[in-house]
Structures are given as structure tokens and as C-alpha cells.
Amino acid sequence: MARIIGGLAVSHVPAIGRAIADNRQEEAYWTPFFEGLKPMQAWLEEKKPDLAVVLYNDHGLNFFLNAMPTFAVGAAGAYENADEGWGLPVLHPFRGDPAFSWRLIESLMADEFDLVTCQEMKVDHAFCIPLELFWPQGPAPVATVPISFNTVQHPLPSAKRAFKFGQALGRAIEREASDRKVVVIATGGLSHQLEGERAGFINKAFDQLCLEKLVSDPEYLTRYSSTELVALAGSQGTEILMWIAMAAALPAARRLISQNSHIPISNTASAAMLIEPD
Ligand code: DHB
Ligand code: FE
Numbered sequence: 001m002a003r004i005i006g007g008l009a010v011s012h013v014p015a016i017g018r019a020i021a022d023n024r025q026e027e028a029y030w031t032p033f034f035e036g037l038k039p040m041q042a043w044l045e046e047k048k049p050d051l052a053v054v055l056y057n058d059h060g061l062n063f064f065l066n067a068m069p070t071f072a073v074g075a076a077g078a079y080e081n082a083d084e085g086w087g088l089p090v091l092h093p094f095r096g097d098p099a100f101s102w103r104l105i106e107s108l109m110a111d112e113f114d115l116v117t118c119q120e121m122k123v124d125h126a127f128c129i130p131l132e133l134f135w136p137q138g139p140a141p142v143a144t145v146p147i148s149f150n151t152v153q154h155p156l157p158s159a160k161r162a163f164k165f166g167q168a169l170g171r172a173i174e175r176e177a178s179d180r181k182v183v184v185i186a187t188g189g190l191s192h193q194l195e196g197e198r199a200g201f202i203n204k205a206f207d208q209l210c211l212e213k214l215v216s217d218p219e220y221l222t223r224y225s226s227t228e229l230v231a232l233a234g235s236q237g238t239e240i241l242m243w244i245a246m247a248a249a250l251p252a253a254r255r256l257i258s259q260n261s262h263i264p265i266s267n268t269a270s271a272a273m274l275i276e277p278d
Contacts, residue, residue: 001179002051002173002179002181004170005049005183006183007185007247007249008186009186009243009246010133011187011189012130013266014266015265020133021088033262033265036260039258041135041136043258049142050181051145053182053183054145054185056123056126056127056146056149056188056242057150057242058152059125059152060124061082061123062121065153068153069150070150070157071113071149072121073118073147075096075101075117080122081123084124097143104176105117107168111168121148127144147169149162149165149242157241159225162244166244184249185246186246189237189242189243190211190240191206192233192269193234193237195235202234202263203232203233206232207269215254221244247275250277254275256275257276259274
């Protein structure tokens with residue numbers, strides 16, 4: 001039977017991809033961020049998961065404002081990266097597992113999530129950078145299932161819907177008959193806003209509350225509407241939706257293994273965490 005062995009989350013700022021490409025991890029600006037990932041990298045090295053379900057938001061590479069799915073699940077044999085205009089190097093394709101993806105899709109649909117299914121899917125910095133961060137030695141040694149959430153064009157899925165999606169994802173992985181060790185990885189956040197009058201907005205107190213509740217009581221975060229999340233975390237701070245879904249996918253009995261937060265990376269209050277089921 002498949003089981004979730006851990007939930008991970010990390011911010012996905014393009015400047016991080018540039019720092020990796022230029023090998024600048026040891027520079028003073030970057031060490032507080034990169035050092036904080038070491039316990040998570042070591043944990044992955046030890047536990048050796050087979051498969052990563054990656055909850056991220058596409059920023060216009062695969063989906064654009066003309067056609068924006070609320071939840072889209074990859075069911076491809078490989079996921080290609082492409083030039084998305086941030087000056088990032090284009091990476092190798094990431095390995096998929098279409099049979100596993102389809103079983104997840106069947107289970108999520110049975111749980112009343114009406115999905116967009118993607119037999120071709122390009123993956124942007126929000127998918128690629130976290131995998132480069134967690135497996136810095138090279139291509140991530142896992143099969144992947146990308147799941148894109150709409151955090152870009154309103155109306156967004158609510159925090160409550162993201163929580164329920166995570167619960168359904170947890171059930172889907174539990175129902176999976178093959179013997180796999182699965183990690184659920186959320187990417188994005190924490191507070192940030194890239195445009196408008198509040199460009200540069202960060203809310204450290206709200207981020208700390210989120211980090212604490214994601215471990216102790218993620219359902220707490222479902223009280224916020226999308227408008228409240230934008231007000232509290234910034235217009236791109238809605239990327240917390242994927243963190244809520246990741247936390248909801250894990251069993252209630254869980255513990256925090258490692259956490260790091262650092263302000264700022266580019267315009268973003270960066271953070272990373274690793275939660276393990278008890
Ligand atoms: C930044 C943050 C993001 O989440 C993103 O997708 C792009 C840029 C930033 O802080 O620069
Ligand atoms: Fe983003």
C-alpha cells in the first residue's frame with residue numbers, strides 16, 4: 001500500500017533558480033535560505049521516497065488567463081520545463097508516472113473534485129525550483145505528479161476547498177494499491193505581493209501563525225476567505241493554499257521535523273518545512 005512518509009513545503013522565487021544556476025548558495029544573501037534546507041535534504045536522502053506529488057501554481061507557462069483551471073493534475077510520462085521569461089536556464093524534463101496519476105485522478109473525481117487532466121503539461125519555476133532545492137545533487141530521483149492550483153485569477157479555490165482537496169489527496173494516496181513511499185510537496189508563499197501600491201508587502205506575524213497552524217491545526221486556516229488572504233498575505237501570498245492542502249493530506253498525528261524562515265528572498269517572505277506523520 002502506498003503511504004505518505006512526509007509533507008514538505010518551500011517558497012519558489014525565480015531568483016532562487018538563478019542563485020542555483022550561478023552557484024551562489026554560499027553568499028551572505030543566500031545562506032540563511034539554503035542552510036535551512038539541509039535537514040530536509042538529509043531526511044530525503046535517508047527516507048528515499050519513490051514519488052512526489054507536487055502542489056504548485058502555474059504562472060502562465062502552461063495555463064494563462066484565457067483558460068485557467070482551478071485544479072489541474074498531470075498524467076504525463078514526462079513534464080518539460082521551458083523558458084518562462086525569468087532568465088532561468090531551461091531544465092531537464094521531470095519523470096512522471098501516468099498510471100499512478102490516473103489512479104489519483106479516479107480517486108479525487110470519486111471524491112467530487114472535477115479536475116482538468118493533463119496528458120501534456122509544462123512545468124514552471126514553481127514546480128522545478130523546489131525539486132532542485134530538495135534534491136540539490138541533480139534530477140530528483142522520484143516520479144512526480146504535478147498538481148496546479150489556481151492562485152492567480154479570481155475566483156480562487158477557497159482555503160476550505162484547498163483543505164478538502166488535501167484531505168481527498170491523502171485518501172487517494174491511501175487507496176493506492178502499489179507499494180510506494182510518497183512525499184507531498186507544496187510550493188509558493190509565504191506572504192508577498194509583486195505589483196501595485198502594496199508591492200513588497202510582507203506580513204511576518206501572519207506567516208508565523210500559518211507555520212504554526214500548518215502543523216498543529218491546519219483547518220484553522222480555512223476561516224480566511226480569498227479576499228482576507230490577499231489582505232493578510234499579499235496578492236501572491238494566496239500561494240499558501242498549496243501549503244494548506246499539503247498539511248491536510250497528512251494524518252492528524254504528525255510532527256514538525258524541520259522548519260526555516262527568512263525575510264526577504266527577492267520580494268518574498270521565504271519559508272520551508274518538513275512534517276512527518278507520527
Ligand atoms: C517572486 C515570488 C514568486 O512567488 C513568484 O512566483 C515570482 C517572483 C519574487 O518574490 O520575486
Ligand atoms: Fe509564485
